[in-house]
Amino acid sequence: MSASPLKYRGRLKELDPEARRRLLERSGGATDSRVAQRTADILARVRRDGDRALREMAREFDGATLDSLEVPRSVCEAALASLAPEVREALSRAARNIARAHAAQKPQAIEVETEPGILVGRRPDPLGRVGVYAPGGRAVYPSSVLMGVVPAKVAGVGEVIVCSPPGPDGRPAAGVLAAAALAGADRVFALGGAGAVAALAYGTESVPRVDRIVGPGNAYVAAAKLQVVDAVAIDAPAGPSEILVVADGSADPEAVAREMLAQAEHDPDACCVTVAVGEAQAEAVASAVAKAASRARRQEIVSRALSERGAVLSVDSLEEAWPFVADFAPEHLLIATASPSEALPRVRNAGTVFVGQHASVAYGDYMTGANHVLPTAGLARAYSGLSVLDFYRWTTWQRVTREAAARLSDDVGVLADSEGLFAHAEAARAWRPS
Template identity: 45%
Template sequence: MKVINKSDLKSLKRSVDQGTEEQRKAVQEIIAQVKRRGDEAVKEYTVRFDQAVLKSLRVSQEEFEQAYESLEGEMVQILQEAADNIYSFHEKQRSSSWFDSAEDGTILGQKVTPIEAAGVYVPGGTAAYPSSVFMNVIPAQVAGVGRVVMVTPPGPDGEVPAGVLVAAQMIGVDDVYKVGGAQAIAALAYGTETIPSVDKITGPGNVFVALAKREVFGDVDIDMIAGPSEIAILADDHAHASEIAADLLSQAEHDARSSSVLVTTSERLGKAVEKEVQKQLNTLPRADIARQSVENYGMIVLCDSWEEALDTVNKMAPEHLEIVSKEPFQDLGKIKHAGAIFLGPYSSEPIGDYFAGPNHVLPTNGTARFSSPLNVDDFVKKSSVISYSSQALQNNADKIARFARLEGLEAHARAVETRKERWK
């Protein structure tokens, strides 16, 4: 891991992976083919990219049942408890329509309406992600979305990991299709003979998935363009090096481009963590991935003061932020930008990934400056409601007309004035 001081903070910035021109053109062609040829194109790309020959794109009830049978009963119980925690947290985010009336008869308000259909992309590849099923589907369900469609890439054997299927059926999602990559995003956006189109697409994926989401945005909504995972740990001498190192590696093992950063005022802790990271790497099953991440994007930032350390993490605006200090709750109010904040020595980042309840779909690459975790509000629309009374119209028509003429919009002014005269 690199050891830097705050003056070198610019080295923490990573460029957003926009994909190459060749990749963008490939994605555009995939989308065009799926729009034109539907299931046929989806199956062809699934053979090409996933080496899977599929008779049916949709996961069958038999496959769901086999998944339950193959997964250990205790693991099923753990998944259920995690789902319950996630439901409980997101239920508290539910928003309601509201209306307000004035003495002159004006009624103003906001109507909250869930979107009709959401598509969830659950990544595959080097790992299986039942947690992605819960984190993307549950807030949609709490919001009241009528139909949730899930896509996930199959293995070469045409199968989907058992944990993913159990998680989906456990929360009532049986509309699951074995398709991944840009072709899955295209199918969700525009529909095929088998896969229904949706109004919004959420869920992370590789660069081709990200590029496809960019391409279809506008025809459908998307959650965000997720970058590689990242963690920043703000720690003082009260932290234990072995625990900090383990938490840094928990993100490094995600992806070779993941970022793991310790920000501390303690040179002693920094050196100890550096040694621990190398020690723990030797026993990690995904050591090759984690080592690349640590070597290229792992850093220890030494600060002269705690205020400087706080300022450093705020400038980073990390996806995950752990605060392991003497009084972490006292520091919480000083954090301006972070996707998720983990306080104290017992709150390791994976607790949020899987079990605690808050959503793990978080803004990356500094976008926590203006973005929030995936939440229930992402799956609803808010319509303004306006009802003027005759009295309110008479009281305000002249002011509204003058405002319209200030902007040079005479028809706007007349639209109000004609009502004023009629409804005197």
């Protein structure tokens, strides 16, 4: 077997318990006790000192002196105007597709008559204000700005605020500012990390409190979002990027390797796994990964990711792969098989599924219109990717006629008495027929 940059090789069913545990338990650092404590300190500092704390932390963490926390709209518009024409057109195309896909997801109000004279209704109401976090520093993703802002605008959110770390000049990356302008963000603040999350969750003199915070970030951002859930709603907890490829003998090993490297280059903590049908296909994929990794432009990041959480594992049949897919619950699942559409119904736990080897994850990251803000670390077992639904809350109502109240009174009184809630029983029986 040739030398490989991968941490794990071999047959899936022979994977030792510790290796399997390491592949399945991918916390990403947000729950690390040191990260959690430092994050808690930052949240408390912002809650206590407001804008002053944010300015001090911009100097400490970003090396930036902020004349103003808020970036003027004119600066964002200038950043958009300065984009290379081909980049602006690509971003515009992505925004159009995101808007089109998310508009189709908009929920509708419903009302149902459960008994004559009893109507129960539910209505989606757009949130009043949301915060979209856009990473900075090592990872600057204007596309993530679109993924947060565009669905919020489609939903009809009253005010959309973007926060992104400042560079040495005191402003977020030009690409982030341009994307915010293109997507229609209402306000932009030069704030990063856990401090930005605190400002959005609790509010400061300059930053208004929001109803929900969405968007990816580093371990401190993820930890901060988890720690402010008593004050504000968040999207799914997220950590380092990950991919699971299921490949049978029809898959091009080089195509599979490209997909693994595309995720590995995100982060040294990224997790990249292929489950291949047959040992020959697994060997071909592993060889292709080694070759691609040797010439990767972000080689240091790629090598660390593959050597820590990279795996190519073989199975005897596709049937053997699906239980592992369900347990792994990947952020990105690529089905590179001869009949991928037939396999799709087998999938329940995945942030998003790419059906067929031509459906590169890169297309979903940028251009298909699907959202790329997705649950990681196995949380796709319970969480979904960001969608227009994240930007609504629901108002529920009940209508009860006088005649229906009379019919309800006795049974409701019986249930209330059985629970020892006697005032409830009295309220119900007040409408008994006279």
